Structure formats: C-alpha cells, structure tokens
Amino acid sequence: MTLTTKTVEAPAVSPGPGKGGRGRSRREAGAGIVLTIPVAVFFVVFWLVPFCGAVYLSFTDYEMAGAPRWIGLDNYARMLQDPGVWNSAWITVVYTVFTVLPTILLALLVAVPLSGPGRLNRVLRSLVMVPAVMPLAATSMVWVIIYSDRGLANTLLGAVGIEPQSWLTGSDLAIWALVVMVVWKSLGLFVIILTAGLQALPREVYEAAAIDGAGPVTTFRRITVPLLRRTLLFVLVISVAGSMQAFVPAFLLTGGGPADATQVLPYYIWANAFPYEHMGYASALAMTLLVAMLVVSIVQFGFLRGGDE
C-alpha cells in the first residue's frame, strides 16, 4: 500500500556480469543471504506459516484441545446463518465509513491553512501530532471519563441546552462515541500527511490561479484536491484498512456492548477465539475479513486511478 513512491519502480541495481567478476558476485550473493536470513526466517515463521495455518484452520473445527478436525466449508456456511456476523459486518461498515470520511474532510480543512509558512503554523503542526502519538490504552481511559454522566461530553451539551446523554450505555450512541474518539486520535496523523503533501505541491500553479482571480474555494476544488489525489489515496487506503482491523477501541471503551452495538468484526473474531475457543470459526471469520479488505483496497485503487486518466 506504500508502493506509490517513484523509487520503487526503479529496478534494484545489481552490478552486471563483468563488473566484479565471478568471485565478487559470489561474495555479494553470500553477503545478501547472510544479511537477509534473519528476516527471511522471521517472515516465514511468524507470517507465512501462520497465514497458511489460519487458512487451514478456517476449514477445521479446532477448539484448542485435541487435533483440528477437517470440516470443509462448514465454518463459512455457518457464517451465513450466524446473526452475530451480520450485526458485526454492518457495524464495521458504519464504523469504517464514519471514522474515515469525516476525518479526511476535517484533516483537509485543517491542513490547507496549516501548510503555509510561519512560526505559528509550525507550532500548531507540532501540537496537532500530540493526540496521534498518545497510546490508545491511555487515552481511551480519558474518553471513558469524558463520556461519563457528569463528564465533558454532557457538560458541553448542557452548555448548548441539550440534556445529558448516555454515551457508552446507550446502544444508539455508543458507536458514535467510539467514532468520535477514533476521529480525534487519527486526525493529527492525517493532517501531518496531508500537510506534507500540500507543501510538496508546485507553488506556480497557485500563483497562476491567483492571477486568474480564482477564489479560495475554487482553488481548493480545482487545484488542491486533484493535485493531492495521490496523497489522499494513500490516506484513504491506510485509514480504511486500519478501521476495518480496529479492535482495541471497542475492546477498551465498550467491550463490544451495549447490546452488541459496538461489536465490530475484529472484536467478534476475538470473542470467538478467546472466550469460546472456536479457533476454526474465528479463522474463517478472519479470512473473510481479509478478503473484504483486499476487495475494498482494489476498489479504492481502481476508483481513484480510473479518475486519474
């Protein structure tokens, strides 16, 4: 997903034959193997084998005792009948859409004015990053306080005359409470990425637009967004993937409740694996999530690339 740099397409240079002779290239191959062996072993043991294992387990009944029993497609068939899957899938869609799109929009609105020069902008750019580096394990605790009966959220509502709400115990609001926290957490990240993207844009285009008398809104729509397409795509892809995999926010803030209203798919996978020990079924759910993520990524690339031409 980070394959967008120009340098990637450049072929990795290896000295052609004749440059160093046979002994040289043998020594080079030896060094290459020595330097990459640890990483190769690591990726085989902790990525390739587990991935194959997960694929295999998804076709078995394995309850963390005895041997996995091959059951073919039963786990996948079971998903279709499991109301928990449909509930979780829908919540994951809502969660992903609303943690990604508003964040990108807000980040643009902040990044455009913030990308300009000046000392104040520099200071603000540093401050914007603070929420992004705060560990979720720590900040989710603060959000529990913010959402408590007498907490900040209800105090702010009270200031504009709205009565207090049950943020984390109301099944209609809990998912939005979660979304707000995640938007807050990732906004800074997006602002920084977009700011860097904006700063890399050619100044001349803007100067030309100013001479043509284009207003800020027109400039934004006609120049900034199209030129920023590649950065936006990057942000979109990583944030959608991140949101579809998000487990910790629900785990820390709501435990999937109330009434399963925040049981996103990764949380449902977790629940099937660890309290219930349905390792086979959880693996099948995980495979389904993986396929869904791949499909969504491909669609995103296609959509945004198609618009390019």
Next chain:
Amino acid sequence: MTDLTRRRLLAAGALSLAAPSVLAACGADRPERPDRQAQDGRPHGEVSVWLHGSQETGPQFEKLVHRYIDEFGVDVKLLYLPVAQLDAKLLTAFGGGAPPDVFKIGHWSFPSHAGKERLAPIDPRAFGAPDVATVLGRYEPGTVAPLSYRGQAYGVPIDLNPAMLYYRRDRFEEAGLDPDKPPTTWEEVAGHSKRLTSADGRRVGLQWLYGDPQWALMTLTALIKGGGGELVSADGTRASLDTEHGIRALEYFAGIGNPRLSNPLGALGLFYSGEAAMVVSGAFLGPALERLGEDTLKPGKDYGVAPMPRWEGSRAVVPAYTWGWGVAAASKNGFTAWHLINYLQGRESVTANLENGIVIPATGWRDAGPRGTSELMEIAASGIPDADFGPAIPAALELAKAASSACDAVAHGRSTPAQAAKDFDATVRLAL
C-alpha cells in the same frame, strides 16, 4: 505451477500446526498421576493460584494462605486477575500448556474445561476422605452438582449465590408502597416498578443487570422455567427463546428498568444511589452495600430483601450461580493443590467468608458465624433447594452470551422480542 506451490504451502502450514497438536493429544503432555511424592499424604512444593481480586476479602484470604504456607511449608503463589479477563487468560494458559495449579472459576466454565480434559478430578486423599462421595457429602445437597461433569466431580463450591430480590424501603415509602410487603410475584414486580419509575426514566423500579451474560441467562431461566416453559432442553442439545414463554419473558424484561442508566458499579451502584428501587442479586450484595460508602445502607432500615419472585400461581425457580475451586489436570502438584483447597474451605474460612457475604455451602454454614442467622442468609438458604444453575454444557458461556444479546437488544429497542428470539435461536443452534 502457482497452484501447485500454493497447495504445497497450505500443506506445510497445516502440518506445522497439526503435527504438534496431534502429538500433544497422544499423551506427550499428560501429567504423571498419581504424583509420587504425595503418597506419604503430605503437601509439598509450590502451588500457583489464580483468582479474581476482591478488595474486601483479600486481606483475610491472604492471612489464611500465609498460615497455610507456615503450617505446611508449601510455597503458594497468588495471582489476582480482573473477573472480566480471568476466563480469557485461563484459556490462553491452558492452550499454552502452562495453566496454574489452582484456580477459582465460575460453575459455567467447568463443563467446557472438563470436556477438554483440562481439569483434575477431586483427589479425596487430599481431603482426608476415603472417597469423593465423602468430600461432596460435606456440602449442602445440590451445591456441588454444577461443578461436576458427566458424573465426575471437578471442584468444590465457594461464593454460592441463589438469586433474591433487594428493594429500597425509602423508595417504596415515597411511592406509597408498603415497605414491609415486598413483591412476591413478577406481576407485582411489574406493578410496583411502574409506580416507582419517574417520568424521565432516570429513577426506576426493578433494574436488571444489563450486559452480563450470566445474569441474563439466570433471569431468563427464572422467567421462562418459572412460568412452566423450557429454555434449554433437558439433554442440553437444544435451546429456544422463540416460544410463547420465551417471547413473553423478553417482553417482560424489556418492559422494566432502564438500560441507559450508567454507573461504574452497574445496577448495584444504581441501587446504592437509589436510582434503582429494586435489583435481583445474590447474597454477596448486602454485605457489599455495607462497605460501599460512608452513608451505608442498613438492612431492614434502608433496604430489605425478599425471596426471588415467581409467576403468580407457579412454582419457585431460584436461578443461582457459584464459583468453584478447580485444579488443572496438567498440574504437577495435584495432591498439594487439592490439599490447599481443602484448607481454604475449612471451618474458619467458612466463618470469615460468611461475614463478607460469601457463602461456602458446607453443611451447617449458617451456624458458622453471626451473619448466618440474618434474614439475608435465611433467604439465601431457603433458595438452595429450588436453585437452578442452568444447563451443565460446554457451550454454557455462549448460551449466556446469546441470552444477554437477546435481552439487551430488546431492552435497548434494537430488536423486537420476536426478532431477538429468532437471533438467539440461530446463534445457539450453531453453538450447541
């Protein structure tokens, strides 16, 4: 070509995972039993214990453990874990082949662990008894059954809680209800709740324990079985809410209480604050209320207790749960583990626990201390003969989760009772 490679990779992954597990199943990890060193009938070595922490009972429990350490020269390692994470952590420990020797788990976890051969059967020698029946005979009838699976006893009970009704006398008086006449039927509970609920819904009559799988299952058990219906079939292979009794129970559940009220201590905190005029809870709650804050609630004065309500004209069903001490089958020190448990269940412990509202249902437990004669414990004791611990099946945990999903979905208005019942049926059909 790519197909072939992919298939080979799959096979490799499968082998790498399956082979060790098969080996394990063939007995590589089997504990050596009986442990040789214990044949002289003396405890020895080291025992690790996992249990959930409780600030109130912690100190006296630790005193007891230290006395055991001094008396028998056994090294006891205690690990306190939050209730919410104890189950998950135990599972990973079992999965990783490194379980603690002794653990305190809910009765609902026993069938699943026992079914996977993770639990050691009671070792009567460590209890100084000729056989298991003698050990079990030391407890109130019916209280050891939920810790057994397929006729084999795997644990002894501690913290037995038959459900009962707590009510706020002050709220009753305010609402013009007689505080000396608590509701005895579900019909009365509904009527009283209506009168006790404020217009904005911030003060309610009976408040359920939302989001808690065990309590949801217990509540449904009381409402359905108490009304003559069936939630789980006798053999434990089928469960349904999509029945006349099931739907009626969900409707009843949704008609009472307010799931949006929040308190860090849940329904119990709401009862303490007075927002909830009634809660269904266990014997532990009364003593816990006494310790909650400076303005403690006094039994008989501020609140009262009553037996679990029943449907009018129907028999009593008292849902109950208990925790139990268990020993890992993989424990290298099983004899000492059971020996420690026997010590922790002794007369002195029964007395100390009773003072904290924790019932160890050893025969004659009510005579063990002054609290035994209280009205609260009398009601607890009277509930034991009608106690219903739910089905002893490996999928008990999922059944309970499905029950709380159904109850909460209806209470929050996310589902109609009929839809929630169908979802429940679909979920448990896959689990059972």
Next chain:
Amino acid sequence: MRVLRTVWLLSAVAAMLLPIYVMLVVASAPDDTDLGGLVFNGFHLPENLAELFAGEGFPVYFRNSVIYCVGSGALDVLFSSAAGYALAQLSFPGRRVLFVLVVGTLALAPMVMIIPVFLIVKELGWVNTIQGVIVPGMISAFGVFLVRQFALGVPKELIFAARVDGAGELRIFLRVALPLLRPALVTLFLIHFLAQWDNLLWPLIVANDPALWSLPVGLANFQSEHGFNYHLMTAAALVTAVPPFLLLAGLQRYYVAGLTFGGVK
C-alpha cells in the same frame, strides 16, 4: 480572511488538545468526587504519581514497556537495516521471493494472524516468556520496506569505490551504507517504539505473569489492583503518555518523514 483562518486553526487545535487537558485535570484530582474534567480541583498530581509508583505493579509495567519497546525496536533496526540494504543493493538468489514475501504481509491484518501465531509461540514453548512477548512483533514489513527505499538512494559509486578498495561486502554495509541510512533507522526506531508502546493485544494474550506485563496490559488490569479509582487510573494513563510525547518532541522531523513516506511525492 487571515484572522478567520487563524481563529479556525487555533480552535481546531484547541479542540484536539481538550481531552489531554481533561486528562491532566482528572490526574491531578485528590479523589473521584468530581469527574467533570473541566476545572482543576486542586493540583494533587505529585501525590497521585507517588502513590502510583509506590504500588507494586506500575513500576514493573513501566520498566517492562521500556525493555520491550527499546529491545524490539533495536532488533527491528538491526534486522531491517540488514535486509533492507541487501534487498536494495545486493544481488543474491531468492531476493525477489523475499521481497514479495515481505511486501505481501503488508496486506495481512494482525487479527487474521493472531490465532496461528499464538499456536506457533505455544509450540516454541514461548508462552509467558519475554521472547514470546518481543519476538513475534519484532520485525515489520514496513521497516524492511522503509530501509530498502532509503537504501536505493545510496549512491552506487560509493559502494563500487569501496569494492575497488577491496572492502568486503559486510564491511561495506557497516562502514559505508549504515551511516548513510541513519535517518531512516531513527525513523524506524521511533515508529516501532510508538506502535509497541501502545501494543495491548499481544502481551495480554501471551504474558500470564504480571511480572511480564507491559503498561497497556497493566492499565487494562488497573481496576483489579486499585479498585475503581479514576483519578489514579488517569494519572497512570498520563505517565504512559509521557515517553511517546518526549520522543515526539525530540524527533519530530523523523516521525513526519516516516508518516509521509510513501504518501507524498
């Protein structure tokens, strides 16, 4: 226009910092009587911190977190720099396969992998060990890829000149390439540290002994150790947030470089 822009930016940034202000307010409270989090109820942060560090668990979790993050960060830098350099500058059999393997894992969600990785760790006998906590998250595809991209920019002439001078390949890597790769390695360490510092799921699963718990696990277990005690819990959260904050303050430009890597240009 200019004023409007400044007001908008200032209020946006202020809103983003509001939760941190709330954190500070609650962490400084003497008790739990006021959890509104808007107004300081005295400043008892030092006392709260003293109480926290006097407890049994917290100092251990803090120490463990530092060990895990620094340890696995250093290992990541070591292995990723070697592999990244080799993938970029050396020709050896299996290079292409390795590159595909590494980049391919970028698409896999940790949630997909956690069950089988746990089973592998179990077979290795690493459950409840320090290597069990550290090793499975030690190297990331991101790191290898990041170093490779930077290493592609190392001038070929430099390496060629070193070869002509008769330097061995490993020596060239250590003496010529590594110094040039330093900025990328700092970025990698920083990003690794931040991710690991916030890693809850894996240590929670693999570490059974509280002596092995990290800060996120400790925070998740806070209630069983201290009961309901929000102001102390928040003070703990505040301490947890300090090291990432300090790293950011000191190494901000490396962080930005890492974040925008791949997205810009």
